[in-house]
Amino acid sequence: MKLKILGSQGALPKRGLYSSSQVLNIKNKYILIDCPEGIQFQLKNYRVKFSKIDFILISHAHGDHYFGLMGLISTYSLLRRTNKLTIFCPKVVSEIINSQMKISSIFLYYDLEIISLNSKDSEKIYESNDFTIVTIPLKHSIYCNGFLISEKNNKRKLNLDLAKKLNINKVYFNKLTKGENVFNEMGREIDFRDVTSKVLNRSYAYCSDTIYFPNIIEKITHIDLLYHESTFLEKDKKKAKLTMHSTAMDAAKIASKAQVSKLLIGHFSSRYENLDLFINEVKQRFQNVELAFDGKEINI
Ligand SMILES: [Zn+2]
Ligand SMILES: [Zn+2]
Known part of the structure; x- marks a missing residue:
């Protein structure tokens, strides 16, 4: 599994940096996770071939997570995409996309499947011979899901x-x-x-946006990599509570309690200039942590 960060910031983008988005390559399938404004530029900047994306996962209906979706759907038509695209998103996002397509009379040359999510419980939304995608309900100001993506290796490795x-x-x-x-x-x-010998199945969880929410721990215990939002530092925890976001320490607590192998933090508020403060805060509680930044690649 290989993860590429396309955007690492919160709702307000900084010069040269974009809102939260990532692309995960798993068994030669490409999954785009969240799709903010500017996503097409970031895909170009980081040389991700548009046509390679098979799935798009949208966590919630705040603009910094889906405002780029309509543009990408439309560009795929201009590019004469023919391979199927599957989008998993909150019901309200599918309604917005469907009505935008109707108003703009967009003709699609490809098969677009939009699967609406509205369950408050975790559910398996996709399964193939190679991997599964399971939702992780989060606690935010509106309906929001994280996603757990796990490999399925049915065969053993031959010596x-x-x-x-x-x-x-x-x-x-x-x-x-x-x-x-x-x-x-x-x-x-x-x-x-x-x-x-047995082949280990690797797993990755994307959790953005959410207030500190220990209910997710049982879903992510012992996973290889956890991305958890860290919009604020502990000194601004009142703001974090008010906006239903997490601090770096909240992310550290979740990673520590879930005993994940590695933590990746992102969705930083644009008010902070020195992101090393986030790493220092996490390390008071959890050591194996890295900052997300635009263009970063991680092998899972
Ligand atoms: Zn956000
Ligand atoms: Zn949000």
Whole structure:
């Protein structure tokens, strides 16, 4: 899994920096997570091929998370996109998009599937042989979801050198990776566990925007990477509560309680110039933390 940050800021963009958006590459599928104003420029700036995006996930109906959606849908038509695009978004966003398309009489050359989300409970919204997407209901001033994206590796990893050494015919390699025993060239039964190992399924959660909300912990326990919003510093926690956002310390507490491997913070308020203060605050509670910034890439 590879994550690219396209925007790292909160609602007000700074010079050269954009509102929250990311693209996740998982098993050769591309998932765009949130779609603010300026998204097309950021996709161009960071060389993400427009046509590669298969899915778009929208967390909530605040403009800094979806104002770029209509523009992108429209551009896809101008580019004569033909491959299917699936969008998961709050019901109200699908209503806005549908009415904008109707008013503008936009003709689509591609299959656009818009799936409305309105459940207050976590739900599995997508599953393939390769990965799943599950919603993480957040607590914000309007209906808002985070997303947990998890790999599904059904096959085991073969130790090729050992398999050759044990004189196993290569036609049986596939069986071994599926967890079946086979016989080698001398007729000896080989236990699949001796020549294969379990492949770890990696997982990533995107949580923006939300007030400190411990209910999410059980959904994200032990995941490889957690993105959690940190709009404010602790010294401004009153503002965080008022606007239903989190502080860096809130994000640290969630990461620590969920025992995630790594924390990535973003959605910074434009009032802060020195973002190192965010890292310092998180490190009082949780060590493995990085700042999101536009253009950053992370291997998960
Ligand atoms: Zn926001
Ligand atoms: Zn918001």
